[in-house]
Amino acid sequence: MMRLSFAVAVGAVTLAAAAAVAQPAPQQPPPLTNLQLYPKDTPRPQLIATMQGFVQALGVQAAGGCGYCHAGTAPAFDFASDAKPAKTVARKMILMAREITGKLPEITGKTAAEVTGLRCATCHRGVAIPKLLPDILTETATKSGTTAAVQQYRELRTKYYGGQSYDFSENALVAMATPLINGNKPDEAMTWMQLNLEFYPKSSATHAALGQAYAKKNDTQNAIKSLEKAVELDPNNQNAKRQLEQMKR
Ligand code: HEC
Ligand code: HEC
Structure with missing residues (x-):
């Protein structure tokens, strides 16, 4: 939809203006290409909110923020890359939390809707290595x-x-x-x-x-x-x- 109206607009302008339009336009974020756990069509804002939750839960704002798990340097992170070990650990942590949460109904006798899900912050409490x-x-x-x-x-x-x-x-x-x-x-x-x-x-x-x-x-x-x-x-x-x-x- 956006693309279409953009193309129409470009067709209507003069050659000189078209040259200006050809300048690098504000870049669209690349599509998400390496989601292995979250649904592949997760809306970007929703994923980013989850990611900001990770930064918060692990307290890594001052330790690279997104770069704690993602390769590259701000603002040019390569979010799809799995080069950083912390990202791989985080994936396994997500799975671990899901697995434990999945067992809670059986353990507690509550329904899946009633149990308290295990969140990153449940253990991490604002530190990457949650030692007491x-x-x-x-x-x-x-x-x-x-x-x-x-x-x-x-x-x-x-x-x-x-x-x-x-x-x-x-x-x-x-x-x-x-x-x-x-x-x-x-x-x-x-x-x-x-x-x-x-x-x-x-x-x-x-x-x-x-x-x-x-x-x-x-x-x-x-x-x-x-x-x-x-x-x-x-x-x-x-x-x-x-x-x-x-x-x-
Ligand atoms: C604790 C580690 C961790 C932190 C911190 C983190 N991420 Fe992630 N991020 C992940 C993991 C794990 C995945 C892969 C999820 C999956 O496989 O479904 C991911 C995936 C992504 C993706 C999808 C990339 C793709 O194309 O597949 C984006 C975009 C992203 N993160 C952005 C961010 C941003 C922005 C921040 C900072 C606000 C951030 N992340 C902080 C662990 C982290
Ligand atoms: C059941 C408790 C628990 C939960 C829930 C949990 N973690 Fe962890 N996590 C740990 C412990 C304990 C460590 C430290 C292990 C060690 O000694 O290196 C850790 C380590 C990590 C590390 C490596 C940090 C480093 O610098 O070595 C990452 C990344 C991480 N967790 C991400 C996550 C994310 C993201 C979530 C939520 C999806 C999560 N964790 C949920 C207990 C938990």
Whole structure:
């Protein structure tokens, strides 16, 4: 339809104007040629909206945007090309999400319309490799030491606080303390709890964990002090109360 009226218009103009028209016209986007999962006749705007959703879900705006998965450089991407491994991974991710979503009715007893479909963001939450914060920190601590891991926590917090990517709530670091104390690394547990107190000075659970770390080091005096602080901040902290009673026995 567009082409036809365009041709009619060209036929009607003078030779000089026709020469001007022959200049490269605003380019029509090429047709979609390499859709293997989405229907081949998917309207371009709909596909692009899905693609923008990918960029958002994986948080790759600053890491190349569309170019995170697509070959070429902005604005001359070769969207049909499969040269970038990330695009191939993304295709398999789409299939994986479909497969799991397809199993949910059987697993949950709900209908296909009722189940919550698995979206990219369900796992990715704005990061390309959706690793949980305690796992990131533990890996860094094992590889490069606790100081480096604490530094990494500060950096991640500065960059991602307020977003959906990582849990910076009061209890996230507290959860790291218990395995460290049980694993006989009370000093490391204490480092994390001191860090947590910078952000949550009134955290009863943090003072309680600190108390447990002191107890592990047989520093009864400081253990009692920390546990008392925990109970003072939250009189309903039964765990801390019980431990305090045991300590004072
Ligand atoms: C996380 C990886 C990823 C990101 C980021 C991404 N894409 Fe894609 N894109 C894909 C995959 C996978 C396909 C192939 C889908 C299929 O096979 O049906 C695709 C296909 C396309 C196609 C169809 C190409 C063709 O001719 O077959 C276009 C156009 C496209 N993407 C545009 C974009 C744009 C624009 C952006 C940025 C807003 C973008 N993509 C970001 C993974 C991505
Ligand atoms: C069930 C959880 C889950 C879902 C749903 C999911 N992913 Fe992933 N994805 C992962 C995990 C976990 C990794 C990291 C694997 C690793 O350790 O390299 C990953 C890695 C990727 C990577 C590679 C990133 C890199 O830099 O190595 C791409 C691209 C990707 N996912 C795209 C997608 C897209 C697009 C969707 C939605 C269609 C999606 N994923 C849905 C869990 C998921």
